[in-house]
Amino acid sequence: MYIGPDSLMxxxxxxxxxxxxxxxxxxxxxxxxxxxxxxxxxxx
Amino acid sequence: xxxxxxxxxxxxxxxxxxxxxxxxxxxxxVLVMGAKSLLLGQFIWSSRDVxxxxxxxxxxxxxxxxxxxxxxxxxxxxWVPQAAVVFLYATAAAFSVALLxxxxxxxxxxxxxxxxxxxxxxxxxxxxxxxPRLARSAGGTVAALLxxxxxxxxxxxxxxxxxxxxxxxxxxxxxxxxxYIILDTVRARNLSLYGxxxxxxxxxxxxxxxGVTFDYAFATTSWTLPSHGSLMTGxxxxxxxxxxxxxxxxxxxVLAERMAARGYxxxxxxxxxxxxxxxxxxxxxxxTYEDYLVSLKQVLLSTSxxxxxxxxxxxAARRWxxxxxxxxxxxxxVHPAFYSDRKPAERVVDEFLAWERLASxxxxxxxxxxxxxxxxxxxxxxxxxxFGEGKTPEDLYDGSLAYLDQELGRLADTLRARGTLxxxxxxxVADHGEHLGDHGIWGHSNSLYEQLLxxxxxxxxxxxxxxxxxxxxxxxxRDLPVTLLSLADRAAPxxxxxxxxxxxxxxxxxxxxxxxxxxxxxxxxxxxxxPSRFGDLHSAVRDSLHLIRNGDGSEELYxxxxxxxxxxxxxxxxxxxxxxxxxxxSRLPATGKK
Numbered sequence: 001m002y003i004g005p006d007s008l009m010x011x012x013x014x015x016x017x018x019x020x021x022x023x024x025x026x027x028x029x030x031x032x033x034x035x036x037x038x039x040x041x042x043x044x
Numbered sequence: 045x046x047x048x049x050x051x052x053x054x055x056x057x058x059x060x061x062x063x064x065x066x067x068x069x070x071x072x073x074v075l076v077m078g079a080k081s082l083l084l085g086q087f088i089w090s091s092r093d094v095x096x097x098x099x100x101x102x103x104x105x106x107x108x109x110x111x112x113x114x115x116x117x118x119x120x121x122x123w124v125p126q127a128a129v130v131f132l133y134a135t136a137a138a139f140s141v142a143l144l145x146x147x148x149x150x151x152x153x154x155x156x157x158x159x160x161x162x163x164x165x166x167x168x169x170x171x172x173x174x175x176p177r178l179a180r181s182a183g184g185t186v187a188a189l190l191x192x193x194x195x196x197x198x199x200x201x202x203x204x205x206x207x208x209x210x211x212x213x214x215x216x217x218x219x220x221x222x223x224y225i226i227l228d229t230v231r232a233r234n235l236s237l238y239g240x241x242x243x244x245x246x247x248x249x250x251x252x253x254x255g256v257t258f259d260y261a262f263a264t265t266s267w268t269l270p271s272h273g274s275l276m277t278g279x280x281x282x283x284x285x286x287x288x289x290x291x292x293x294x295x296x297x298v299l300a301e302r303m304a305a306r307g308y309x310x311x312x313x314x315x316x317x318x319x320x321x322x323x324x325x326x327x328x329x330x331x332t333y334e335d336y337l338v339s340l341k342q343v344l345l346s347t348s349x350x351x352x353x354x355x356x357x358x359x360a361a362r363r364w365x366x367x368x369x370x371x372x373x374x375x376x377x378v379h380p381a382f383y384s385d386r387k388p389a390e391r392v393v394d395e396f397l398a399w400e401r402l403a404s405x406x407x408x409x410x411x412x413x414x415x416x417x418x419x420x421x422x423x424x425x426x427x428x429x430x431f432g433e434g435k436t437p438e439d440l441y442d443g444s445l446a447y448l449d450q451e452l453g454r455l456a457d458t459l460r461a462r463g464t465l466x467x468x469x470x471x472x473v474a475d476h477g478e479h480l481g482d483h484g485i486w487g488h489s490n491s492l493y494e495q496l497l498x499x500x501x502x503x504x505x506x507x508x509x510x511x512x513x514x515x516x517x518x519x520x521x522r523d524l525p526v527t528l529l530s531l532a533d534r535a536a537p538x539x540x541x542x543x544x545x546x547x548x549x550x551x552x553x554x555x556x557x558x559x560x561x562x563x564x565x566x567x568x569x570x571x572x573x574x575p576s577r578f579g580d581l582h583s584a585v586r587d588s589l590h591l592i593r594n595g596d597g598s599e600e601l602y603x604x605x606x607x608x609x610x611x612x613x614x615x616x617x618x619x620x621x622x623x624x625x626x627x628x629x630s631r632l633p634a635t636g637k638k
Contacts, residue, residue: 012148012152013149019156019157020157020158022160023156023159023162023163041054
């Protein structure tokens with residue numbers, strides 16, 4: 001696969017990839033965050 | 045909704061989903077292009093009609109997949125669940141827009157697109173039967189906005205051009221038409237008019253026999269935009285704003301504005317979409333400016349998916365091995381500058397002749413740019429094998445020249461038949477030449493050798509320009525604007541930069557402006573092989589000597605008359621006190637490696 005290092009911003013690409021993963025697993029991410037929040041609020 | 049009902053409606057729904065995805069992809073495309081052009085001032089290398097071309101193009105691309113999917117859904121509904129269709133098209137639409145950000149790796153773009161596809165499919169499932177109505181409503185609104193914007197933009201352009209046209213002052217009695225023909229990438233040495241063995245320019249020779257031919261006309265640089273800038277302003281390329289990603293600004297008046305101020309109607313008909321289209325700065329002052337074609341191919345090439353190198357390589361490959369190689373490379377870099385529906389010379393001539401025919405009591409100033417000899421060399425029909433078997437670059441380049449020459453002949457013959465040719469000041473010139481392996485270099489914008497700077501120049505105007513004259517003194521193309529104005533408007537001496545070349549056929553000791561050239565590399569993303577890899581280049585010509593100062597400070601000196609191909613560097617042989625060499629050196633800035 002072609003990669004052009006002179007035309008890519010690696011940081012932007014990493015952020016874009018992370019955003020893509022968040023979107024793909026959005027429900028699981030949101031569910032996990034809610035679970036952690038509920039645990040935290042129970043403890044406190 | 046029962047599964048049976050859902051299955052029964054799914055073929056049409058697939059088409060609707062494809063249509064919605066096309067609308068959203070098109071809107072995203074237009075928004076990104078708009079932001080780049082209006083907010084960031086970047087070249088977008090798209091037609092002004094991208095507002096409607098992009099959505100229609102995506103509709104065709106997505107629709108091409110929707111038809112077989114819809115047929116499959118009609119035959120096997122369970123094989124094509126709605127959520128999968130929404131995911132597929134949402135991903136495709138998002139990926140199309142993400143590709144417009146070249147600094148993000150295509151894999152990262154794909155991950156974002158898949159994420160959007162997953163969310164869209166989940167939303168569609170959650171919304172249930174309400175989703176189609178919601179999506180249609182949003183899609184309809186977006187489509188209406190795009191249509192209104194497209195119509196509005198066209199209307200604004202037409203209104204503005206009409207207003208400018210109506211505000212024109214009266215033209216002088218007897219003012220001639222001015223036809224300014226600029227041949228992109230044509231070097232003088234490959235024209236039979238200049239002694240080339242192959243018959244590449246019989247029609248240009250016919251016109252030259254009725255006018256003046258300049259044997260040593262030198263461009264001010266070796267690439268399109270600043271060279272055209274000099275041809276339109278009378279200013280050396282080094283003094284213009286035009287750069288690799290910067291258009292010609294409005295700090296210097298251009299010929300079209302000066303001619304309009306004299307009551308001329310002005311029209312531009314250009315084929316080089318990369319550096320002479322509407323956003324180049326060269327369209328300023330023209331009432332009519334025809335650049336990109338309105339064609340099915342241009343509509344399809346207004347989508348990012350078909351502007352990728354992968355798409356280009358797949359369409360160009362003639363064998364399966366080539367297609368497999370392209371798939372293995374899988375290059376998704378988008379290059380809108382490289383991929384547009386190329387306008388052949390025949391089309392440029394037709395557009396101009398249709399405009400020229402419009403009834404008007406005003407003289408016209410017309411600018412024609414022809415792109416046919418530019419890479420890739422693709423002469424049409426018989427011109428492909430006119431010289432040799434059509435396999436070598438030089439054979440194809442010469443074939444392109446011959447085709448271009450044929451169209452110039454048709455243009456002249458048509459104007460002659462209409463009775464307007466002899467009332468028209470005709471100038472035929474090129475913006476720069478081309479390397480065909482000379483000095484081990486190919487292409488242009490990579491050196492300042494004779495092959496790139498020495499271009500054809502013919503001026504024909506019966507009654508004011510003598511016939512059959514050849515001027516041997518070297519001249520600079522920056523002197524053309526003042527020459528055109530001095531020939532077209534004898535009442536008022538033009539106050540613009542340069543020296544009128546009319547003196548060249550009147551006096552044997554004529555000297556025009558200093559013949560200087562520059563090639564800047566700053567801001568260029570990729571520097572091609574050639575002397576430009578050492579930094580900015582500068583050159584000067586005086587009498588028969590051509591001095592080039594390279595970016596590393598080295599010098600090359602050639603006698604362009606005795607050594608036309610510039611093979612023998614004389615810089616070590618000339619006497620230390622040589623006055624011409626001293627003068628040449630005084631004209632060039634010191635350079636260092638960049």
